[in-house]
Amino acid sequence: MSICFDILTTAALLFIVTSGLMMIFGVMQIVNFSHGAIISVGGYVSFVLAQLGIPGWYGWIFAFLVGALVGALMERLVVRPLYKRPLDAILATWGLGIVMIQIITICFGRGIQFVDAPLQGTWHLLGTDYSSYRLVMIPVAFVICALLVALLNGTRFGVRTRAVIMNEALAESLGINAGLIRFITFSIGAGLGTLAGMLITPLSSVDPYMGVTWLTSAFMLVMVSGHSFLSLLFTCLVFSTFQVLVSTYVNPVLGGMTIAVLAAATLRIRPRGFSRD
């Protein structure tokens, strides 16, 4: 039973960490290498909030807002001129990631910071004791997914976003402010990144490079799942199943590589990945 929980919670964490990248890379087609640094920002937001004595749960909204603000600045200052030059955007976001990590290092030092988890201990569920915080991540992932699907498919903003992604010139000629749409989408993506950083702190250490270790898996997942959040959820579930099974029954060192290997294999066999269109 606990292996099922392992699979579900790993999938949930992968989804949470990847959703911000999905918004920027999957939906907007900007290869955002600074996503790792954005996640780290989230970890430090939770550290600062803990220092100020603000309890963990409220911090989630605050982390999203800080991330959205950081994302807004990034979009204005660096990313905006590069929408038509995707290769330059890769370099720019990569460099921006390094700069952000160094700024964090200057402000907080290289060392590890500690934040208390908002929820500790285990719950007894279906005959096994399992980490309560990890279990909470499952509904959190579903809620994030539902909100994003609703935003992109159920609102006028979502329609406009898709219009801008499909054909920017046509969208603008119809009176859609493409710049504004991109600005908002990028900010939401960055906000999701910092939120993810805050959500993983009870399970990882808070240090300047905490987000970078997630970057490879996140990119692989987004590349396989195209631009739909539902297919991202599905991809996370499939890949985390393989990762957990390989780690458990073969070797954890190989388990760490399963996502990259599976993503490469999937894209080789089916270049569209898991996306339906």
Next chain:
Amino acid sequence: MKLSHVLFSLGVMTLLGVPAYAADMIRIGVPVGLSGANSVVAPSIVQASELAVDEINAAGGILGKKVELIVADDASGAVGAQQAFDSLIFKKGVDVIISAETSAARNAALPIVSRGRVPYIYTSFYEGNSCNKWLYVNGWVPEQLSAAIVDYLQKRENANTFFLIGSDYAFGRGVLEFARKYIESVGGKVVGEEYLPMDGNDWTAIISKLRAAAPDALISCTAGGAPNVSLGKQLKSAGVNVPYANMALDEGTAKDMGNVASGVLVCGSYMTSLDTPENKKFLAALENKFGKDMKTPNELSVPQYEAIYAYKAAVEKAGSTKGKDVIKALGEVSVTGPRGTVKMDPETRHAALNMYLSQVQEDGSMKILDSFQNVEPGPQCRNCR
């Protein structure tokens, strides 16, 4: 030196404003990882060195000569260490190198030490069996740590089955391999041994295996820092509560981790709470010198402090700073410092140490549960010369 030479050099020095004893100083080179992986602990090593040198100078120096400390950054790695050692030995002309560094830095620097014929005291714990004619070591090696931890778990916690978790690199695997051999040699059983890559932070599958194996005790040796912390947090959140000894946890980190680390067993040759007059004097002097900037002394900085005194004793015994004489004398002198009396053995080039087993308390402080006197480093360097 002729009198006229002395007068001349005195005159030149006065003109240049250099202190008159500069030509007649003993220089101690301290290459240390001010940048890179070791940059978190490096300041404590530098502070301990400065304190030792200040104390020695205040008490009249070594053989009447003042001691000068030259700190260089080795960037915690091989390339930086080669530059730092090269510059210290061949440009600054140091008489001795004393420092705690990464294994990569030490290995890269040893050929330079051989070429420069300068004694080198390595003051970090490490995976063992680094041997060189010019090298002495006063930190612990896996043999010493494994013995203390396993003995404690077996006798006090009645542990017969053990689960080992580590990071997949030389130190992690090396230390846990000794632990496994030692456990098997004393009749215990290893029911699982799992590794994650050094930058890995998802211990989910390993923790599930650990729970399935239901061992009596858990021993971990991860890379310091992030992996260690993520393992601790995930064990805690998974509700694992078997006796747990962490071989890679230091006192300072444990203090910061607070209740994440509470109950964890930590082993080492130094604990700040050691109740000896030498340790109290050392802590007071450190606090007096650095005030609120004082870094918590640790398993790297205290051996560094003692090694500088060991060098002093060796030079005084040899009556000179000549490399060969000092190396011979280093194997004959002993130093009583914060860790107790430490003597480096001329055969193994390592030191028998008192090892202490502590438990992290709720508030992050350490409580010493048991001590093991004069734990031998095992067969180090027997086949190296």
